[in-house]
Amino acid sequence: MIFDIDFTNMHYTLRQLEVFLAAAHTENITRAAEQLSMSQSAASSALKDLEQQFSIQLFDRIGKRLQINELGRALRPQAQALLDQAIALEQGFRRHDQVGELNIGATLTIGNYLAVDIMAEFINRYPAAKVQLNVANTATISQQVLNFDLDIGLIEGELHHPDLDVTRWREDEMQIFCSANHPLANKTQLSDADLLGAQWILREAGSGTRQAFDRAVNELLPELNIRLELQHTEAIKRAVETGLGIGCLSTLSLQTAFESGRLVPLTAPNRDFKRYFYFILHRQKYRSEGILRWLELCEQS
Structure with missing residues (x-):
């Protein structure tokens, strides 16, 4: 297949694409220029020239802030892919650092x-x-x-x-756990009543760990006693260790604590805590x- 494209008269440059993408990321032409080690005026001119060459507007100007518009959002993935390929091509030419x-x-x-x-x-x-x-x-x-x-x-x-x-x-599995001194520590299996009676220390909404936990105990969620929501795994383990409640995290994050005896695994046989x-x-x-x-x-x- 032959494409009738005159590459000698290409109406944009890779530098203009860099400025467009940096501006989309920073929402500010000065910060975009700093990111690209350019002067503010050069970056502003590059973006202005790109828009004028095609009689388009890629951003809405709100004071000093650039907010990418619908056309800009539609073209951004193509511009990014083209720039990525150009970088990969340069690495291929240089031959010394293909991974980059x-x-x-x-x-x-x-x-x-x-x-x-x-x-x-x-x-x-x-x-x-x-x-x-x-x-x-x-x-x-x-x-x-x-x-x-x-x-x-x-x-x-x-x-x-x-x-x-x-x-x-890959597959992973979540694990309910408590401190060695918690009242549930010696219980071989947890019932739904145990889960509802406990105070929970959990990851925040928006995390994959919380998503997997919510799915596993879905019908109990409205009545579950969630005492704390924390953004860090180690903070949850520490809070549980001090007796503030029980938690549920990936087994990957709990192995050392279980081996030391600081934390104790708990079993809820009717709950599926597998995930990917x-x-x-x-x-x-x-x-x-x-x-x-x-x-x-x-x-x-």
Whole structure:
């Protein structure tokens, strides 16, 4: 197939795309210029020229703030994919660093108990690679992937979004637990009455851990006594250890505490606490060499 495109008269540059994407990310042309190590006037001119060349407007101007409009949002994924491919092509030409930079997002359990080891092995295999790891909850990581702030997300929660590819990675299991001195510590099985009578220390809404817990005890939720909601796994473990209530976290995060006897696992036989971890990528994200190698290593881990 032959495309009748005159590349010598291309009406945009990669630099203009960089400015457009940086402005979409920062919502401010001065911060976009700083991110790209440009002067504010050069960045402003590049964005203005891009819009004028096609007689379009990509942002609504609200004072000094740039708010991307509907057209800008529609074109942003294509611009990002094109720029990603240009970077990958340059790396291919240079031949010395095909993996390049990689921005990974992970939810707390994955980030604290899996992703760091995977990152260490990745850097060991690809010494020239530059990897950044951002740890947050599922809602935050998914939004950052949607905004192209992250190349790939590793999440605990189930997610459905038309712009995201969500791929099952590995199985995990949640575990109810209490302190060694808690009244339930010596109980072999918890009944629904036990679950309703306990005070709970749980992860916050928007986290994959909380999503899995809510699903497992769905019909009990309206009557459940939730004493605290905390954003950090270690804070929940500490609160439970001091006797403030009982918790439910991934078994990955509890093994050391169980072995030391500081915390005690509890069993609720009629509840399904199995869940899965997932990869998420923007559907229009260019699958660079770095992304492919990272996914490959995760599958092997």
